[in-house]
Amino acid sequence: MPAQIKNRTERAVKGALVSFLQYGTQMVLQLFLAPLVLRIAGQETLGAYALLMQVLGYLAMLDLGISVSLNVFMARATGCDDSGKRLVAVLSTARTFLCISNALIASIIFLFSTRLGIFFSSTQQTVESIQYGMLILATWQALKSPWSVFGIGLSATQNLATSGVIGIIGNAGRLIFSLGFLFLGMGLAGLILGHVLAEALNFTLSSWQFRKTYPSLKPRWGISDRVLLKEMLSFGLQSMLINIAWRLVYLTDNIVVGYLFGAAAVSVYYSTQMPTTIAFNIVNRIHDNASPALNEISARGEARKLRDSFLKLHRYSLLFALPLAGGIYLLNQKFVTLWVGSGQYAGDTMTTALAAFVLLTTINHLSFIFFISSGRILLFGIIGVLEGLTNLGLSIWLGKIIGLEGVMLASVIANIPATALVLYISMRRLGIGVLEYLRLCVFRSIVPATVGYLLAYMVGILLPSEGWFTFIAQGTTMVTVCGGVTYLFCLLNYEQDVVRRVFNKINFCQYYK
Secondary structure (H helix, E strand, O other), rough: OHHHHHHHHHHHHHHHHHHHHHHHHHHHHHHHHHHHHHHHOOHHHHHHHHHHHHHHHHHHHHHHHHHHHHHHHHHHHHHOOOOHHHHHHHHHHHHHHHHHHHHHHHHHHHEEEEEEEOOEEEEHHHHHHHHHHHHHHOOOOOOOHHHHHHHHHHOOOOOOHHHHHHHHHHHHHHHHHHHHHHHOOOOHHHHHHHHHHHHHHHHHHHHHHHHHHOOOOOEEEEEEHHHHHHHHHHHHHHHHHHHHHHHOOOOOOOOOOOHHHHHHHHHHHHHHHHHHHHHHHHHHHHHHHHHHHHHHHHOOOOOOOOOOHHHHHHHHHHHHHHHHHHHHHHHHHHHHHHHOOOHHHHOOHHHHHHHHHHHHHHHHHHHHHHHHOOOOOHHHHHHHHHHHHHHHOOOOOHHHHHOOHHHHHHHHHHHHHHHHHHHHHHHHHHHHOOHHHHHHHHHHHHHHHHHHHHHHHHHHHOOOOOHHHHHHHHHHHHHHHHHHHHHHOOOOHHHHHHHHHHOOOOHHHHHHH
């Protein structure tokens, strides 16, 4: 195997491992934070926080996709032999534009906070708490632009492990800040302040690390290259279409639940869904860590490497996603009940839908990464928007008929044809046949997931207790068995060598230096 490809693979694996730890800290954050919010501030506060974060996510799209463009254009610029001039131009253009868009977002958040009663029905105390939190968010949104590009820059230049470690520190900071403000009785405003301070810590560390790694890359203020701005906006607007589609599919459900059933119901939906959301984001980290390398390969026109990467990434992703889907189906109800109580569990139909959604979103997100790397994202965006609108309509309809579970079921129904279509288009463009995909990606992934699920299920029968011990035993069995079978029978020799080297030499301090 060529040394360059080995280097890419090893860096992606290292970055993915650190990313898994990063999401591990996020799991700890949710594990401790959600029950405390319920206990200290109540269902309505947790639901209002989840609802507010989704609304603010829509406002973030006012950057017109420039953040996505920054990632792609910086990755492409790393191959330019111009002493970093192109990189500086990309950084400067993005930072200047984000300063303007963030100021606009901050103004909208402020105006929204003054008219909150029109859009949100709740107790006066909760409304006031949301208003204070939104004022904090508006202030931070207006101030953060000078530092917001450096975290993306670290990822785009394939400093993946370093970026992951900084993410771990940010997640730990969010946990500490949020818990502190909760115990001080600050409620929803305290949760938002904890979020802001953690993001500020993340931006500060990313800025310091980027400047240390690339001391000659000093972004300026202003738009010196209007052609570059036009190119970035053109690409960003197409990616924005995908972002709208992504939010309609993945980040609108809390808004729909809040509209249909109120803030307290949002907390139930949020609690049932949260373990799955964290789980499929872990799988998606594989894709995100590979994205800069894919952008570089695509920019060089290396079609054969792109094809091989497609098959490799789908195989890796399904090796994670299939066991995760099985684990969610087997353990989600137990976990939610132990974690926040049976009253926060939305039902087995929703758990089944969540397990199916993990598989669908894994394939869909990976197709998105390849569409982005090729620059052909308009078609994907159109498909995504149609899927999102279908999902929105189905969510409201099935939610009224079935209840909370219907909202999640609608996402699965809408996602099936869209995922099948984008997978077909991606495979056709790369010259990959259906049988080849099944043989190399799907069939190899079924074995470890099946063996792990069956053994974990048997452990649950042998240990009939519904407590934490049985849950941990089942989860440990599934992870250990799936990991062992995958390593022994589903990885190629060089991939096993990469895993051994990473585990033998991993040293987080060296990544951060």
